[in-house]
Amino acid sequence: MSQTVPVRLYVNGDRHDIDIEPRRTLADALRDDCGLTGTHLGCEHGVCGACTILVDGKPVRACLMFAVQAEGTSIRTVEGLAPDDQQLHPVQRAFWEKHGLQCGFCTPGFLMLVAGQLEEKPETDEEEMRDVLSSNLCRCTGYQNILKASMAAAEEMSG
Amino acid sequence: MKPANFEYVRPASLEEALVELAKDPDESKVLAGGQSLVPMMNFRLARPERLIDINRIPLLEGVESVGDRVVIRARTRHLALQNLSMSTPLGSLLRTGAAHVGHLPIRTRGTFGGSIAHCDAASEWCLVAGLLDAEMTVRSQARGTRTIPASDFFWSIFTTAMEPDEILTEVSLPALDDSYRTGIAEFARRAGDFAIVAATGAVQVVDGVVRDARVCLGGVSEVPFRSAAAEQVLLGQEWSPRLLRDAAEAAADEVDPPSDSHGDGEYRRDLVRALLPRALAGAVR
């Protein structure tokens, strides 16, 4: 057994005080220690994007950061995207309306990727959005509806 | 998979980081963006006993002009280089290079210095360093600072001239003036993947004649490959599309690329023929 260290994480505005080994990735800490299982794990080497979350507003791979490294940062996961229980985030609503998901495994990663991009740059055009979407993998949709949904969200968020 | 146990150290200054690293250099690793090291740890291809996290050390990030050089500090993220507002041929090369490195969530974390220290022969930043004869500044507690030119720095795949107790602090590049043009072209199976072959060029053309020519290729050897043959073909000649093809042909003859699951040697040679003219065409608009 190796030493655990106390780590304080701020996730979606909530404080989580957890005791973990330094080798615990941020993705695993969110899922197993904070109980936030919306962040998914596919490949654990940065390729699939299922684990994409926002750290200080920027999309990162939660499988490639250790939870200890996230101390003092502001973390957002898919659970924190909707403003409240009654409403969806514009990106969530667009994925719903444009059928941007099928099985849903990749969806939290895509939602955080696109939300991070559009909150930083709402006027993202289609060419740039294609490049952003190439970050993540989806085995179901064929990407066209993900692109449509993302552009619909862009229109709403820039308008 | 999950990484093996390690001790985590988060120094607040470079001096402290060097002291921590010196305690057990062979079993320690510097953690920068983690975009190469953490995948290797997740697969247990790397099992460092200690990680020295340099992410909270001040003054290790940013790009600065110093006389006729441009200095890139080691922890400068790929994304910062993609968004660089430097309207010179070097600025353009750095922006296009960054756009080829992985994807947005890789670029928010991954660092310029991490790529150079990691030394993947297809990495955009290793190519740029080879192309422009970059100078790497490294520091250790025991021996202080030393500067290593690119020609001595890249030894082999994942192996550089750095000692285990050294930290790369900055990389210095020549600030190419407006008589230079730069370009990069690469082929990968999917956008954002490491290139199978990548070609970069920096060419100075004065009154239609090539005065300085640099060509560096990735994916054809264990380290960034400066094609002396292509540079020889270009130098002193009148600029023309024909010249680009001749240079590419010379480079393709000169390289002896490896064969692996991504492509055999002949295929890589063909890619050199196809990509080098594109990189050089970008190089002279």
Ligand SMILES: Cc1cc2nc3c(=O)[nH]c(=O)nc-3n(C[C@H](O)[C@H](O)[C@H](O)COP(=O)(O)OP(=O)(O)OC[C@H]3O[C@@H](n4cnc5c(N)ncnc54)[C@H](O)[C@@H]3O)c2cc1C
């Ligand atoms: C999905 C994916 C796609 C990618 N595609 C590309 C691509 O197309 N092109 C490309 O070039 N890269 C690509 N990368 C790799 C990425 O660019 C990494 O950021 C880079 O290779 C390493 O930088 P890092 O800061 O993440 O370093 P780390 O992963 O933190 O470290 C890498 C190595 O360098 C050492 N190191 C790091 N910084 C220093 C320093 N300052 N001093 C001494 N040693 C140091 C570490 O100890 C370690 O051995 C990709 C990565 C992923 C996950």
Ligand code: FES
């Ligand atoms: S699980 Fe993190 S990128 Fe695939």
Ligand code: FES
């Ligand atoms: S919806 Fe199934 S993987 Fe994307």
